[in-house]
Every structure is written in C-alpha cells, then in structure tokens.
Amino acid sequence: MAVLHPLNEQQRDAVLHVDGPLLVIAGAGTGKTLTLASRVAHLVLAGADPQRILLLTFSRRAAQEMTHRAGRLLHQALGLQGHQGAPLLPWAGTFHSVGARLLREAAPRIGLPPDFSVIDRPDAEDLMNWVRQAQGLAHTDGARFPLKGTCLSIYSRAVNSRVPLEELLDAHWPWCANHAPALRGLFRAYVAAKQDQHLLDYDDLLLAWHEMQQASPELAAELAGRFDHVLVDEYQDTNPLQAAILHALAPQGRGLTVVGDDAQSIYSFRAAEVRNILDFPQQFTPAARIVTLARNYRATQPLLAAANAVMALAPERFEKALWSDLAEGDKPRLVSVLNEAAQARWVADEVLRLREGGLKLKSQAVLFRTATHSAPLELELARRRIPFVKFGGLKFLEAAHVKDLLSVLRWAQNPSCRLAGFRLLTMLPDIGPIRARRLLDQRALEGCTLEEMAHAMSQLALPGPAREALLPLCSLLATLRTPGAPWPDDVALAVAWLQPHLERLHDDHVVRLLDLQQLQRLAPGFSSRERFLTELTLDPPEATSDEAGVPLIDEDYLILSTLHSAKGQEWASVTLLNMVDGCLPSDLSTGSPVQLEEERRLLYVGMTRARRHLQLIVPQRFHVTQQRALGDRHLYAGRTRFIPDALLPLFEPDGPAERARASEAEAEALKGPPTMPPIDLRARLRSAW
Numbered sequence: 001m002a003v004l005h006p007l008n009e010q011q012r013d014a015v016l017h018v019d020g021p022l023l024v025i026a027g028a029g030t031g032k033t034l035t036l037a038s039r040v041a042h043l044v045l046a047g048a049d050p051q052r053i054l055l056l057t058f059s060r061r062a063a064q065e066m067t068h069r070a071g072r073l074l075h076q077a078l079g080l081q082g083h084q085g086a087p088l089l090p091w092a093g094t095f096h097s098v099g100a101r102l103l104r105e106a107a108p109r110i111g112l113p114p115d116f117s118v119i120d121r122p123d124a125e126d127l128m129n130w131v132r133q134a135q136g137l138a139h140t141d142g143a144r145f146p147l148k149g150t151c152l153s154i155y156s157r158a159v160n161s162r163v164p165l166e167e168l169l170d171a172h173w174p175w176c177a178n179h180a181p182a183l184r185g186l187f188r189a190y191v192a193a194k195q196d197q198h199l200l201d202y203d204d205l206l207l208a209w210h211e212m213q214q215a216s217p218e219l220a221a222e223l224a225g226r227f228d229h230v231l232v233d234e235y236q237d238t239n240p241l242q243a244a245i246l247h248a249l250a251p252q253g254r255g256l257t258v259v260g261d262d263a264q265s266i267y268s269f270r271a272a273e274v275r276n277i278l279d280f281p282q283q284f285t286p287a288a289r290i291v292t293l294a295r296n297y298r299a300t301q302p303l304l305a306a307a308n309a310v311m312a313l314a315p316e317r318f319e320k321a322l323w324s325d326l327a328e329g330d331k332p333r334l335v336s337v338l339n340e341a342a343q344a345r346w347v348a349d350e351v352l353r354l355r356e357g358g359l360k361l362k363s364q365a366v367l368f369r370t371a372t373h374s375a376p377l378e379l380e381l382a383r384r385r386i387p388f389v390k391f392g393g394l395k396f397l398e399a400a401h402v403k404d405l406l407s408v409l410r411w412a413q414n415p416s417c418r419l420a421g422f423r424l425l426t427m428l429p430d431i432g433p434i435r436a437r438r439l440l441d442q443r444a445l446e447g448c449t450l451e452e453m454a455h456a457m458s459q460l461a462l463p464g465p466a467r468e469a470l471l472p473l474c475s476l477l478a479t480l481r482t483p484g485a486p487w488p489d490d491v492a493l494a495v496a497w498l499q500p501h502l503e504r505l506h507d508d509h510v511v512r513l514l515d516l517q518q519l520q521r522l523a524p525g526f527s528s529r530e531r532f533l534t535e536l537t538l539d540p541p542e543a544t545s546d547e548a549g550v551p552l553i554d555e556d557y558l559i560l561s562t563l564h565s566a567k568g569q570e571w572a573s574v575t576l577l578n579m580v581d582g583c584l585p586s587d588l589s590t591g592s593p594v595q596l597e598e599e600r601r602l603l604y605v606g607m608t609r610a611r612r613h614l615q616l617i618v619p620q621r622f623h624v625t626q627q628r629a630l631g632d633r634h635l636y637a638g639r640t641r642f643i644p645d646a647l648l649p650l651f652e653p654d655g656p657a658e659r660a661r662a663s664e665a666e667a668e669a670l671k672g673p674p675t676m677p678p679i680d681l682r683a684r685l686r687s688a689w
C-alpha cells in the first residue's frame, strides 16, 4: 500500500493499528509526525470520513503541513497526479483553534454569546491591569502586588494545572503567597470583566470546551460522538486540562492516537505535564497499545551521538538512545567566538558559505533561547541583505497598528468589547481616556445602525470636534455590522478608516500601512471575518526581515527561531546561538533542578533539529545579567554546563581564527559596560536597510 511505502515495521504497526488507544513514544526524528500523517491518509483510504477525523497539533503551521502531507500520501496512493496539497482535513489545528470553532458552533446552546472574541496574551494583560487598577491593587499595605503579567501567569497556571491557588503560589511564586486572597478576588473580577465584554482568553477556550463536555449528558454524548478518530502530535507538551478534554472526546480512548517524546517536554512553564504521556498506558489499561521507535531518519550518527550524550547526563534517564543509518558526516562543531558581534558575523559568513555550497537559506536555521538574543544577528543579516523570517518572539500582531486594525474588526463583530472600543476611541482627536470611558459606559457605539449610534451620542454632551471625529467611525461600524457585510472587503474599509489616523499619529505611517496591506492580502485565505480574527489571534503570522511583509513563497530566506518554536521541525543546517551558562540554561532557571532539566531538554530539542550540519556557538564574552541575585551585575559566562569537558570529543572545535582576527580595539571596547541589545527590532531593522 502506497501510504505504507517508506515506513519501517514499527511505524506500519502504528499506522495500521485498529480501534483502541495508541501511544507512539519515541525520540526526535524517528518519524512520529510522518507516522501520524500516514495514519490519517490510511484512515481516509480505509473509508473514514475526513469530517470525523480530528488532528491536534502544536501550531497552525504544523496542522497545515501535516494535512498537506497526508493529502499528498493519499493522492499518491490513489494514483492521482498534480496534487497541490489541498487541505484534506477540515478539523486540523491547535487545541485552542479547534476549541474556538466548537464553542462558536455550540454557543447558543451553552449560554455563550455568539459574537464572543478571543483575546491574546497582551490584551489579556491589559484587561487584567484594568481590573487590578479598579480594585486598587497596585500596592497593598506597602507590599508590592504582583505585576499584571505575573497576575495573568498565575491565573493561567491555576486554570490549566487545576492546582489550588495557595499550593501553586507556594511552589512557584512564594513571594506572592500572602496575596492569595486578593489574587482570588482579582481573578473573580477578571472573569466577570471577560464575561461582560464577551471575551475569551486562551485559557477560557480550553476551560469552556471542557465545561461544555460536562454540561449536559446529551451535549457530552454529542461531542464525544463527533469524531471517530482523534490524533495528537507532541503529546508530551499537553496540560492536564487538554488531557481531560481528550478523555471526554474519545471515551475509553476509542480512536485516540497520541505521539510524543518525553525527552522533548519543554513547556512545563505553561503547565504542560509530561505525566500525561508517561501515564497514558496506565490510563487505558489494558487497552492501550504502545509503539516505540528507535531509528532516527533525520540526522547523521555523529550528530545523534552528541545529542544522546547530552541527554545521557540527565539525572532522569530517557530510555531511548537513537541510532541512524547515516554513519557518514561531520561532528557537530563547537564554535568559539569572541563576543556576540563576532557570533553574528560568523553565522552570516557560515550561512553564505553553505549557500555557496548549494544549501538554500530555507534549509538553514539559527535557533536561540530567548527572542531578543537574535538582535545582533538580525542587524548583521539586514546589513548584508540576507533575508530572514523569525519565528517566536516579536509577533507581527503585537505591532500597535496591526492591533488597531484588528480592534476595528473585533469591535464590529463584538460591540461589547470595551478593550477594542477603548483602543479605537482614544486614537481619535479630542477623545481622551475619560471621554472614551463615558462613551463606553453609555454603550454609545454599540448600535448596529448609524441612527442608533447618533441617538446614543446625542444623550452625551460632546464637543463638536469630538462628535465630528466619531462620525466616520460610527459610519464604518454601521457598515461592518450590517448583516452579511461583504468579507473580505471589510478589511479594506477598516484600513481606509485607519489610514488618516496613522498618518496623524506616526512618523513611520508608510511602513505601518504596508503591514496593514499585508493583512489585507491574507484576509481572503479565511472563510469569514470571525475565522480571520480568531485564527490570527491564536496563531499570528511571523515577524520578517522584509517590511513589505512575509517573503513570497518561492523566495529564499533564512529561518530564525526560538528553540521553543523550532519544535517538530528540521533543517539541513542548524546553528545554536549563545551556548553559554546563564543563557542556556537561562539564569532564571538555574535555581530549580526541575527547571534546569527542562533547559537540558531544550538543548536536546535544538540539537535534534539538524539533519547534516550542527553548529553550537560559544561567545567567550557573553554577558549575563544576574538581576535578582547580584543586583544587576554583569557576569561573563562560560560554555553551557550541559556540555562538560567529558563530552568534548564528540564535538569539533572551531572558530580560533575569529579570535585571532579580533582587533585590539575590539578587545578594548569590551572593557566598557556591555550594551543591551535593542528592544525595538523593527525600528532598528528599518534604519539598517
């Protein structure tokens, strides 16, 4: 059978497995994702209805890639030509996006407003901050109350882990332990504000989905009967709530397939629970079938030997040493450079050298622990005109003007959303926060027609200029709220309304407008305004080196990514930046053995992304800021502790030339205080171009 063609025996077992719950637990690059895609193709070939297959992945991109892959396999199996990768599965996506769709469908039956909006993390923080201020919680009794971001992290972890608040604070935020009662009150008010404004944050999507599954026996049965097959990739990074949802979706594990690798669990800070995958067999005893895979098809043996060795030093043993048939190949290189600037130059040189050798930019990736760590490299790439796309970190959607546009669409869709309303109203001349709040309190712009809004505004004593500024917005909202408003033309209307405001408010309005036009181009790819808003909020497009937007599909560009966002992917050449203690492991993680081990797994994830070439770079003068322990002193750190001397024979030393080349002047310059990388990358890039 063609879908089974390249697979080995164990992979075939997993593809052909019938009925009961199935767990594929195996190391990196052993073909778990390929097996999952093949299983989808096989199920469809065997007569399963694609509408009744649910595929849950880590990101929208992963879902798209996997459905295309399954589609291709299916077409090959059927002997069809010219498959363009048309989506095969209507139900493929992340837990959050699938949850949003199911909730939207069921909204009227579960008391959820059908116009609900999904808010992203920064919006949720803003809302938390509003509530926090309204409760006067900025400072209590001289003791600083946790900041909005911390409040949201605590709330989110409490919701996802289902651990009682006090216990959670003791374990992870001990300095907040005495704020437990106030936090509880704050969270209650935060929930009320979301309800009032018809908003769901990321956590609500999972919570509400789970509650819906328990709501009534009829609905529970309907939801459980909706999918015949549920398949989950990267299961090691799911949290207890997601596991509970799966259990309800696939009672007794019927038709449930999960794949993952416990050695790659890297999301415990988001309440992911590696026990989900480890306990899977017990949860379904005696029915669960377990398949393990040991052969790695991705990397050469020397690269695997190094990755295996890093994991072998973990106190907790992962019983799966990987092996590869690809015995030939270079050892991973351990590249020593003087500092971050030298690192950026070395990487740019190396990327171009490999490209000369025939390796496209797209087959190369540079990975780093924290999004800001790529700043010097981004500048270097921009200077040399090497195009790149950056995954993780600064998101396109976080740009203020992009938020403005989405706020227009969101307020049109969900008139109760004060968050969007406040943002738009305060953009207008003559309307400050106080007036904006009054307009929102009076619900003056929540009507569906211009007349309704004009009437509501006439109840308020507004000065002429403010009223004048409001009129075009009211008229835009009225158009967008007309039932059956044309999609995706709404986006063009919203951009047209925004343009003069951007021109008035921002010097760099030309660049901002280009971003909005890029969003306008993306819009037709979504079936409705609601899908556009939800999908983009849940999984925004990436920031790129090109101000005009994401490079065209056939354009070549280098991949820059955080280690977390690189999960599941592979490139012929992978370079890991800043392999120094304090950076990996991050100096925020070295205090706890559990977090330290997660950092080790992160390195393992990074190293196992490479197919042929792997470079680990160690800047000798990397400065680490130890803010808490040492009062903001800068320390120079050495090579990461995860590669102790004993492992050095597995690596090829490289980079001495770089050290020799470093001029006296550079060494001199280093004696001064190290400068911080810029925060506003986009602005820096613009000036560099």
Ligand code: ATP
Binding pocket: 006, 007, 008, 011, 026, 027, 028, 029, 030, 031, 032, 033, 034, 035, 261, 264, 296, 297, 298, 567, 568, 569, 570, 608
């Ligand atoms: P990760 O843990 O990193 O997510 P994975 O286990 O999901 O890895 P895949 O991405 O599915 O691994 O596969 C890794 C590479 O090996 C891919 O390029 C895939 O096409 C290839 N591969 C997997 N199985 C086979 C096979 N039986 N024959 C040939 N190539 C294979």
Ligand code: MG
Binding pocket: 032, 033, 034, 233, 568
């Ligand atoms: Mg995978």
